[in-house]
Amino acid sequence: MEKVCPLCNALQAIVETCPYCGGKMVDGGSISNYLGPYSPYMDKESLPLQSEDYCLHVIYCPVCAYDTRMALALVAI
Ligand SMILES: [Zn+2]
Ligand SMILES: [Zn+2]
Known part of the structure; x- marks a missing residue:
């Protein structure tokens, strides 16, 4: 059995709505795509990037x- 991220594998769609304008939130991809030397996402409060159970998305x-x-x-497939 293999565990995969349902979003990375298009098994699941984002159902969140924007708390500010009520717009439909869209997937920006796995957070690992965003990390770089000048990334605004490099902060101390980040959740662990590597986890066996979770895939972090923006x-x-x-x-x-x-x-x-x-x-x-x-999810296991
Ligand atoms: Zn993912
Ligand atoms: Zn919005």
Whole structure:
């Protein structure tokens, strides 16, 4: 049995709505895509990037540009 991220594998869609404008949040991809020397996501309060049980995603609102992070529980396939 293999554990995969449902979002990375298109098994699940984001159902969050933006807390500011009510727009539909969209997946910005796994947070590992965002990490770099100048990344605004490099902060002390980050959740652990590597986890056996979760895949961290950036989700954002295309309407007002609000973004947040979401930990997706991996699912067994
Ligand atoms: Zn993922
Ligand atoms: Zn918004």
